[in-house]
Amino acid sequence: MVIQMLPETSPRPFLKWAGGKSRLIQQYIPYFPKFYQTYYEPFLGGGAVFFYLQPTTAILTDINAELITTYLCVRDHVEDLISLLQEHKAKHNREYYYSVRSHRCENELEQAARLIYLNKTCYNGLYRVNSQGRFNVPLGNYKNPTICQEKLLIAASKALSSCEIKKADFTYLLASATDSDDFVFCDPPYHPISSTSYFTGYNGNSFGETDQIRLRDVCAELASRGVKVMVCNSDCEFIRNIYAEIGFKIYAIAASRSINSNIQKRGIINELLITSY
Template sequence: MQSQLLQSIHPRPFLKWAGGKGQLIQQYIPHFPKYFSTYYEPFLGGGAIFFYLQPVQSFLMDINPELVNVFCCVRDEVEWLIELLKQHRDRHCSEYYYSMRSQIGVSNVERAARLIYLNKTCFNGLYRENSKGQFNVPVGRYKNPAICDPELLRAASRALQNARIEVQPFEAVLDYAKNSKDFVYFDPPYHPISATSKFTSYNRYTFSSEDQIRLRDTFAVLANRGVQVMLSNSDCPFIRDLYRGFTIHTIQAARSINSNAKKRGKITELLITC
């Protein structure tokens, strides 16, 4: 009975990630394709949509090599990863956090465990790198952070077994998605909705207006091929104008990552389909 219960755990994101879609899935469900053979996600992030859909075939991509490494290790080395996370859990304190933040593990699994540990214990679950690619978020104030959740990681590992996971720029999807049997979901860094809203990347690489235009062009090429495409972005005139001619849905969301708690609250986002 116990083993059956553990096997029934539904996979879900094992990382906190800026812009995660877990709270929006119910609004997305009416817009998901009813049928597709291969799922592509060029901005992987926390992978909430992937874990919800659990596609038989998938190609997951991201430009962040540390993020891709974590997903590969969860897929391929989950038991070793769990053991390392237990060690981090048992040693966690502010001094240990900063010690781990200042170093990078030698092996892929050590790097993966380090990232998950920092993600679960850093301020507000925010992933941020400086210009040198170094993680630079301060420690968070948590009484009992969920550093190691073995069954969540094992459920994610099972879901990822048939997934291809690579470091790739978003345009690489053009080499693979060819027709209506393919479904591509883009969740890029959102375009700023105001002059003071500058969070357009979670690593050393920014995502500019020119990148948004390149992404729109990629979206259009896929749509012209008959590929089923869906994209999330901020609700602002620039994005609405950029995707004029496609179907634009307004999604009710919540801003959860902001240093000023008073600026967190309900906002609208866009979901674009073709």
Template sequence: MVSQIPKETCPRPFLKWAGGKGRLITQYIDYFPKHYKTYYEPFLGGGAIFFYLHPPAARLTDINAELITTYRCVRDHVEELISLLQAHQNKHNKDYYYDVRAYPEGNDIEKAARLIYLNKTCFNGLYRVNSQGKFNVPVGRYKNPSICAENILRTASAALSTSEIEQADFTNILNYAQSGDDFVYFDPPYYPLSETSYFTAYSSYSFGENKQLQLRDIFAELAQRGVKVMLSNSDCEFIRKLYSDFNIHTISATRSINSNAKKRGKITEVLVTSY
């Protein structure tokens, strides 16, 4: 079931992430199931929903290997990670950023510190890779970026301590979630509202229409098993038709990533539930 913890000690995301759900949680609260034992999130990203719910048991997965390595290091080696981030913070400048961006080598903790450092100092906190799978976001214009948020990292580490964290494709969920004791939240790359809004570059792994159809089939299979399933996606005819057999709720959101500032602003999204 959903745990209740004092607000001041609530864990929260340690990464900025495109499509993060932190600002939408107040609209989601009424739709979270009241009782479940194990929480599953196959598109982990920044993990805002996981950190808000703070479930007693969870299996967290993502296709992005660097992201999963980072979560594991926050869970298992947070003090060593903090030390490396403090070093990055002391050295940070534009030239240092591009030097770090150019060289992804190192052990897992060094790779995790690199990802967090780049995430906190790159333009808009945007995770994007090129066709070779290399991070290619330019440096952001921050006067004093918060690179090493020690309290956030330690609180996140404690929240992750009872979680399984694995690199996996979303289809892997069928091997685990089986019954009404399980709650699955899907936050996939959204179906594009236009050609210019087609952003799926969280990894070199694309998420086109066929993947959206496959995800719907998995959603339906889990629902048939009695699993509590919730999904976020674009508010468009394609998605509404795809999930027409389920409960569809309209959520008010803010589009914050667009090359044209005038095209940022309020939009609607859908929240689909099986229950």
């Protein structure tokens, strides 16, 4: 397929997501491959790159089961989902937020509506769970949160309509992506650039050096098949070294860091964009 600039009315992420790539896509455009048939995104998150590219054929996965359930409901039951979100919007206040946060949902549609509601009203749009797997982000300070964005959800549903969406570890790529017709975009949990910057609350597990090397090895195997691979990560010696070892190209991208408890530590930093081609 050919990469084209899309109009402002094109689908966009329906979730706020830490590390989301919406603000970086303009810098990524020169590095996207010109031609491919099937798009893979194994760390789906907010899906900004998918929604920008709108590939004809896509396989979207993430290890976060609740996130995948939400994407499936947006794809398959968007009208029912909108109805539940309208109920959340009508009832929203501080007490209601914490009631929903502690509530166990009875079905997948309720679970999806709950995730979107909490995502739009919690602090900084974070997704974090405790050791028991319970969402534990406090209420954010919003006067009028956009809980139910009907047009955005409908546009997202249409964009996802032909996609395969499933819960899976990134190693599934080894059984799926096989040749130069495939493009894999990997946006894994970033390697920490300091001893205090680990974030382990995404699915109850950390993504440490061993996982980063496992991902690097998967990317190396895919590249040996001719698969086009693009990886984002933090700009640090460890990440630079493990991808330089396999001959991948490494580019520095200026990114804005907006999630930090210390406002003084928010600002522009370099991240890495790494490609096999």
